[in-house]
Amino acid sequence: MRKYVLFDHDGVLVDTELWYYRAGERALADIGFTQDKGRYLRDMPQGLATWAQARAAGVDERTIDRQRAVRDGYYQEYLRTEAIEIEGVVDTLAELSTHVRMAIVTTAKGADFDIIHEKRQIRRFMEFVLVREDYTLAKPHPEPYLTALERFGAGAAEALVVEDSARGLRSAVAAGVDCAIVHNDFTRAQDFSAARYRIDSLIELLDIIL
Structure with missing residues:
Protein backbone atom coordinates (compact mmCIF):
# COMPACT_ATOMS: atom_id res chain seq x y z
CA MET A 1 0.00 0.00 0.00
CA GLU A 82 -13.48 31.71 -14.07
CA ALA A 83 -14.76 28.32 -12.93
CA ILE A 84 -11.70 26.10 -12.51
CA GLU A 85 -13.02 23.39 -10.21
CA ILE A 86 -12.72 19.76 -11.27
CA GLU A 87 -15.73 17.74 -10.22
CA GLY A 88 -15.08 15.17 -7.51
CA VAL A 89 -11.63 16.38 -6.49
CA VAL A 90 -12.52 17.52 -2.96
CA ASP A 91 -14.54 14.38 -2.18
CA THR A 92 -11.74 12.15 -3.46
CA LEU A 93 -9.11 13.99 -1.42
CA ALA A 94 -11.28 13.70 1.68
CA GLU A 95 -11.45 9.93 1.23
CA LEU A 96 -7.75 9.55 0.41
CA SER A 97 -6.75 11.63 3.42
CA THR A 98 -7.97 8.88 5.74
CA HIS A 99 -5.50 6.42 4.18
CA VAL A 100 -2.43 8.34 2.93
CA ARG A 101 -0.43 11.49 3.53
CA MET A 102 -0.57 13.99 0.69
CA ALA A 103 1.26 17.00 -0.71
CA ILE A 104 1.19 19.23 -3.78
CA VAL A 105 4.29 19.61 -5.97
CA THR A 106 3.65 22.28 -8.57
CA THR A 107 5.44 24.57 -10.98
CA ALA A 108 2.80 27.21 -10.26
CA LYS A 109 4.08 30.45 -8.81
CA GLY A 110 3.23 31.06 -5.19
CA ALA A 111 1.17 34.15 -5.98
CA ASP A 112 -0.99 32.25 -8.49
CA PHE A 113 -1.38 29.31 -6.14
CA ASP A 114 -2.55 31.57 -3.32
CA ILE A 115 -5.16 33.20 -5.53
CA ILE A 116 -6.51 29.82 -6.60
CA HIS A 117 -6.85 28.61 -3.03
CA GLU A 118 -8.24 31.69 -1.34
CA LYS A 119 -11.69 30.11 -1.13
CA ARG A 120 -11.13 26.45 -2.03
CA GLN A 121 -10.96 23.39 0.21
CA ILE A 122 -8.12 21.47 -1.45
CA ARG A 123 -5.21 22.79 0.59
CA ARG A 124 -6.54 21.54 3.92
CA PHE A 125 -5.94 17.93 2.88
CA MET A 126 -2.24 18.54 2.16
CA GLU A 127 0.60 18.36 4.66
CA PHE A 128 2.61 20.81 2.59
CA VAL A 129 2.80 22.51 -0.79
CA LEU A 130 5.90 23.03 -2.94
CA VAL A 131 5.49 25.89 -5.43
CA ARG A 132 7.99 27.05 -8.05
CA GLU A 133 9.89 29.20 -5.56
CA ASP A 134 10.53 26.23 -3.27
CA TYR A 135 13.10 24.45 -5.44
CA THR A 136 15.82 25.37 -7.94
CA LEU A 137 15.31 23.06 -10.93
CA ALA A 138 11.80 22.66 -12.34
CA LYS A 139 10.17 19.58 -13.86
CA PRO A 140 11.25 17.50 -15.80
CA HIS A 141 14.20 17.57 -13.38
CA PRO A 142 13.58 15.23 -10.42
CA GLU A 143 14.35 17.89 -7.79
CA PRO A 144 10.71 18.86 -7.08
CA TYR A 145 9.65 15.29 -6.26
CA LEU A 146 12.91 14.44 -4.51
CA THR A 147 12.36 17.51 -2.32
CA ALA A 148 8.87 16.29 -1.46
CA LEU A 149 10.10 12.80 -0.58
CA GLU A 150 12.75 14.30 1.67
CA ARG A 151 10.18 16.51 3.36
CA PHE A 152 8.05 13.47 4.12
CA GLY A 153 11.04 11.29 5.02
CA ALA A 154 9.66 8.82 2.50
CA GLY A 155 11.19 6.31 0.13
CA ALA A 156 10.30 6.47 -3.54
CA ALA A 157 8.62 3.05 -3.41
CA GLU A 158 6.20 4.31 -0.75
CA ALA A 159 4.90 7.15 -2.90
CA LEU A 160 2.75 7.75 -5.95
CA VAL A 161 2.88 10.86 -8.13
CA VAL A 162 -0.26 12.09 -9.89
CA GLU A 163 0.45 14.13 -13.02
CA ASP A 164 -1.15 15.26 -16.26
CA SER A 165 1.91 16.19 -18.35
CA ALA A 166 4.89 14.48 -19.93
CA ARG A 167 7.25 16.91 -18.18
CA GLY A 168 5.78 15.98 -14.82
CA LEU A 169 5.94 12.29 -15.67
CA ARG A 170 9.62 12.58 -16.55
CA SER A 171 10.25 14.33 -13.25
CA ALA A 172 8.54 11.53 -11.31
CA VAL A 173 10.33 8.78 -13.23
CA ALA A 174 13.69 10.49 -12.70
CA ALA A 175 12.94 10.64 -8.98
CA GLY A 176 12.17 6.91 -9.02
CA VAL A 177 8.49 7.32 -8.16
CA ASP A 178 5.61 5.54 -9.91
CA CYS A 179 3.25 7.93 -11.66
CA ALA A 180 -0.45 7.94 -12.42
CA ILE A 181 -1.42 10.16 -15.35
CA VAL A 182 -4.89 11.69 -15.14
CA HIS A 183 -6.64 12.66 -18.35
CA ASN A 184 -6.42 16.31 -19.41
CA ASP A 185 -7.54 17.58 -22.81
CA PHE A 186 -4.56 19.91 -23.08
CA THR A 187 -1.99 17.17 -22.62
CA ARG A 188 -3.73 14.05 -23.95
CA ALA A 189 -1.47 13.78 -27.03
CA GLN A 190 1.76 13.73 -25.01
CA ASP A 191 3.91 10.62 -24.50
CA PHE A 192 2.84 8.85 -21.31
CA SER A 193 4.35 5.45 -22.09
CA ALA A 194 6.45 5.54 -18.90
CA ALA A 195 3.41 5.99 -16.64
CA ARG A 196 2.52 3.17 -14.26
CA TYR A 197 -1.18 4.06 -14.41
CA ARG A 198 -3.55 5.97 -16.70
CA ILE A 199 -6.78 7.25 -15.16
CA ASP A 200 -9.69 9.38 -16.33
CA SER A 201 -10.42 11.01 -12.97
CA LEU A 202 -8.94 11.16 -9.47
CA ILE A 203 -11.64 8.91 -8.03
CA GLU A 204 -9.79 6.00 -9.67
CA LEU A 205 -6.89 6.59 -7.29
CA LEU A 206 -8.93 4.90 -4.59
CA ASP A 207 -8.63 1.59 -6.46
CA ILE A 208 -4.87 2.10 -6.87
CA ILE A 209 -4.12 3.16 -3.31
CA LEU A 210 -6.49 1.01 -1.26
Whole structure:
Protein backbone atom coordinates (compact mmCIF):
# COMPACT_ATOMS: atom_id res chain seq x y z
CA MET A 1 0.00 0.00 0.00
CA ARG A 2 1.23 3.50 -0.84
CA LYS A 3 1.68 5.81 2.11
CA TYR A 4 2.21 9.09 0.28
CA VAL A 5 0.60 10.74 -2.74
CA LEU A 6 2.31 13.68 -4.43
CA PHE A 7 -0.05 15.70 -6.61
CA ASP A 8 0.78 17.97 -9.45
CA HIS A 9 -1.61 20.91 -9.36
CA ASP A 10 -2.65 22.57 -12.63
CA GLY A 11 -4.74 20.21 -14.71
CA VAL A 12 -4.85 17.66 -11.87
CA LEU A 13 -6.53 19.40 -8.94
CA VAL A 14 -7.80 22.53 -10.70
CA ASP A 15 -8.75 23.11 -14.33
CA THR A 16 -6.38 25.96 -15.15
CA GLU A 17 -4.53 24.84 -18.30
CA LEU A 18 -7.04 26.48 -20.66
CA TRP A 19 -6.90 29.79 -18.83
CA TYR A 20 -3.10 29.85 -18.80
CA TYR A 21 -3.19 29.32 -22.55
CA ARG A 22 -5.79 32.03 -23.06
CA ALA A 23 -3.85 34.50 -20.93
CA GLY A 24 -0.80 34.00 -23.13
CA GLU A 25 -2.90 34.13 -26.27
CA ARG A 26 -4.41 37.43 -25.13
CA ALA A 27 -1.02 38.92 -24.23
CA LEU A 28 0.32 38.04 -27.68
CA ALA A 29 -2.79 39.42 -29.38
CA ASP A 30 -2.05 42.74 -27.67
CA ILE A 31 1.07 43.03 -29.85
CA GLY A 32 -0.67 41.81 -32.98
CA PHE A 33 0.47 38.18 -32.84
CA THR A 34 -1.97 35.29 -33.28
CA GLN A 35 -0.92 32.15 -31.45
CA ASP A 36 -1.40 28.76 -33.11
CA LYS A 37 -3.00 26.47 -30.55
CA GLY A 38 -1.86 23.26 -32.24
CA ARG A 39 1.75 24.37 -32.15
CA TYR A 40 1.31 25.52 -28.54
CA LEU A 41 0.19 22.02 -27.57
CA ARG A 42 3.11 20.46 -29.42
CA ASP A 43 5.56 22.82 -27.72
CA MET A 44 4.22 22.23 -24.20
CA PRO A 45 6.25 19.07 -23.44
CA GLN A 46 9.46 21.02 -24.09
CA GLY A 47 8.35 23.90 -21.86
CA LEU A 48 8.24 26.32 -24.81
CA ALA A 49 4.53 26.98 -25.16
CA THR A 50 3.51 30.65 -25.18
CA TRP A 51 6.65 32.45 -26.28
CA ALA A 52 8.26 30.04 -28.77
CA GLN A 53 6.05 31.10 -31.64
CA ALA A 54 6.61 34.78 -30.93
CA ARG A 55 10.39 34.32 -30.90
CA ALA A 56 10.26 32.37 -34.16
CA ALA A 57 8.33 35.24 -35.70
CA GLY A 58 11.01 37.71 -34.65
CA VAL A 59 9.46 39.27 -31.55
CA ASP A 60 12.31 40.67 -29.46
CA GLU A 61 13.11 39.59 -25.90
CA ARG A 62 12.28 42.96 -24.36
CA THR A 63 8.78 42.76 -25.79
CA ILE A 64 8.43 39.16 -24.66
CA ASP A 65 9.48 40.08 -21.11
CA ARG A 66 6.92 42.90 -21.07
CA GLN A 67 4.15 40.68 -22.40
CA ARG A 68 5.03 37.91 -19.96
CA ALA A 69 4.12 40.27 -17.14
CA VAL A 70 0.93 41.19 -19.01
CA ARG A 71 0.14 37.47 -19.39
CA ASP A 72 0.59 36.96 -15.67
CA GLY A 73 -1.93 39.70 -14.97
CA TYR A 74 -4.47 38.22 -17.35
CA TYR A 75 -3.97 34.79 -15.85
CA GLN A 76 -4.61 36.03 -12.33
CA GLU A 77 -7.74 37.78 -13.58
CA TYR A 78 -8.99 34.46 -14.97
CA LEU A 79 -8.10 32.63 -11.76
CA ARG A 80 -10.29 35.05 -9.83
CA THR A 81 -13.25 35.02 -12.21
CA GLU A 82 -13.48 31.71 -14.07
CA ALA A 83 -14.76 28.32 -12.93
CA ILE A 84 -11.70 26.10 -12.51
CA GLU A 85 -13.02 23.39 -10.21
CA ILE A 86 -12.72 19.76 -11.27
CA GLU A 87 -15.73 17.74 -10.22
CA GLY A 88 -15.08 15.17 -7.51
CA VAL A 89 -11.63 16.38 -6.49
CA VAL A 90 -12.52 17.52 -2.96
CA ASP A 91 -14.54 14.38 -2.18
CA THR A 92 -11.74 12.15 -3.46
CA LEU A 93 -9.11 13.99 -1.42
CA ALA A 94 -11.28 13.70 1.68
CA GLU A 95 -11.45 9.93 1.23
CA LEU A 96 -7.75 9.55 0.41
CA SER A 97 -6.75 11.63 3.42
CA THR A 98 -7.97 8.88 5.74
CA HIS A 99 -5.50 6.42 4.18
CA VAL A 100 -2.43 8.34 2.93
CA ARG A 101 -0.43 11.49 3.53
CA MET A 102 -0.57 13.99 0.69
CA ALA A 103 1.26 17.00 -0.71
CA ILE A 104 1.19 19.23 -3.78
CA VAL A 105 4.29 19.61 -5.97
CA THR A 106 3.65 22.28 -8.57
CA THR A 107 5.44 24.57 -10.98
CA ALA A 108 2.80 27.21 -10.26
CA LYS A 109 4.08 30.45 -8.81
CA GLY A 110 3.23 31.06 -5.19
CA ALA A 111 1.17 34.15 -5.98
CA ASP A 112 -0.99 32.25 -8.49
CA PHE A 113 -1.38 29.31 -6.14
CA ASP A 114 -2.55 31.57 -3.32
CA ILE A 115 -5.16 33.20 -5.53
CA ILE A 116 -6.51 29.82 -6.60
CA HIS A 117 -6.85 28.61 -3.03
CA GLU A 118 -8.24 31.69 -1.34
CA LYS A 119 -11.69 30.11 -1.13
CA ARG A 120 -11.13 26.45 -2.03
CA GLN A 121 -10.96 23.39 0.21
CA ILE A 122 -8.12 21.47 -1.45
CA ARG A 123 -5.21 22.79 0.59
CA ARG A 124 -6.54 21.54 3.92
CA PHE A 125 -5.94 17.93 2.88
CA MET A 126 -2.24 18.54 2.16
CA GLU A 127 0.60 18.36 4.66
CA PHE A 128 2.61 20.81 2.59
CA VAL A 129 2.80 22.51 -0.79
CA LEU A 130 5.90 23.03 -2.94
CA VAL A 131 5.49 25.89 -5.43
CA ARG A 132 7.99 27.05 -8.05
CA GLU A 133 9.89 29.20 -5.56
CA ASP A 134 10.53 26.23 -3.27
CA TYR A 135 13.10 24.45 -5.44
CA THR A 136 15.82 25.37 -7.94
CA LEU A 137 15.31 23.06 -10.93
CA ALA A 138 11.80 22.66 -12.34
CA LYS A 139 10.17 19.58 -13.86
CA PRO A 140 11.25 17.50 -15.80
CA HIS A 141 14.20 17.57 -13.38
CA PRO A 142 13.58 15.23 -10.42
CA GLU A 143 14.35 17.89 -7.79
CA PRO A 144 10.71 18.86 -7.08
CA TYR A 145 9.65 15.29 -6.26
CA LEU A 146 12.91 14.44 -4.51
CA THR A 147 12.36 17.51 -2.32
CA ALA A 148 8.87 16.29 -1.46
CA LEU A 149 10.10 12.80 -0.58
CA GLU A 150 12.75 14.30 1.67
CA ARG A 151 10.18 16.51 3.36
CA PHE A 152 8.05 13.47 4.12
CA GLY A 153 11.04 11.29 5.02
CA ALA A 154 9.66 8.82 2.50
CA GLY A 155 11.19 6.31 0.13
CA ALA A 156 10.30 6.47 -3.54
CA ALA A 157 8.62 3.05 -3.41
CA GLU A 158 6.20 4.31 -0.75
CA ALA A 159 4.90 7.15 -2.90
CA LEU A 160 2.75 7.75 -5.95
CA VAL A 161 2.88 10.86 -8.13
CA VAL A 162 -0.26 12.09 -9.89
CA GLU A 163 0.45 14.13 -13.02
CA ASP A 164 -1.15 15.26 -16.26
CA SER A 165 1.91 16.19 -18.35
CA ALA A 166 4.89 14.48 -19.93
CA ARG A 167 7.25 16.91 -18.18
CA GLY A 168 5.78 15.98 -14.82
CA LEU A 169 5.94 12.29 -15.67
CA ARG A 170 9.62 12.58 -16.55
CA SER A 171 10.25 14.33 -13.25
CA ALA A 172 8.54 11.53 -11.31
CA VAL A 173 10.33 8.78 -13.23
CA ALA A 174 13.69 10.49 -12.70
CA ALA A 175 12.94 10.64 -8.98
CA GLY A 176 12.17 6.91 -9.02
CA VAL A 177 8.49 7.32 -8.16
CA ASP A 178 5.61 5.54 -9.91
CA CYS A 179 3.25 7.93 -11.66
CA ALA A 180 -0.45 7.94 -12.42
CA ILE A 181 -1.42 10.16 -15.35
CA VAL A 182 -4.89 11.69 -15.14
CA HIS A 183 -6.64 12.66 -18.35
CA ASN A 184 -6.42 16.31 -19.41
CA ASP A 185 -7.54 17.58 -22.81
CA PHE A 186 -4.56 19.91 -23.08
CA THR A 187 -1.99 17.17 -22.62
CA ARG A 188 -3.73 14.05 -23.95
CA ALA A 189 -1.47 13.78 -27.03
CA GLN A 190 1.76 13.73 -25.01
CA ASP A 191 3.91 10.62 -24.50
CA PHE A 192 2.84 8.85 -21.31
CA SER A 193 4.35 5.45 -22.09
CA ALA A 194 6.45 5.54 -18.90
CA ALA A 195 3.41 5.99 -16.64
CA ARG A 196 2.52 3.17 -14.26
CA TYR A 197 -1.18 4.06 -14.41
CA ARG A 198 -3.55 5.97 -16.70
CA ILE A 199 -6.78 7.25 -15.16
CA ASP A 200 -9.69 9.38 -16.33
CA SER A 201 -10.42 11.01 -12.97
CA LEU A 202 -8.94 11.16 -9.47
CA ILE A 203 -11.64 8.91 -8.03
CA GLU A 204 -9.79 6.00 -9.67
CA LEU A 205 -6.89 6.59 -7.29
CA LEU A 206 -8.93 4.90 -4.59
CA ASP A 207 -8.63 1.59 -6.46
CA ILE A 208 -4.87 2.10 -6.87
CA ILE A 209 -4.12 3.16 -3.31
CA LEU A 210 -6.49 1.01 -1.26
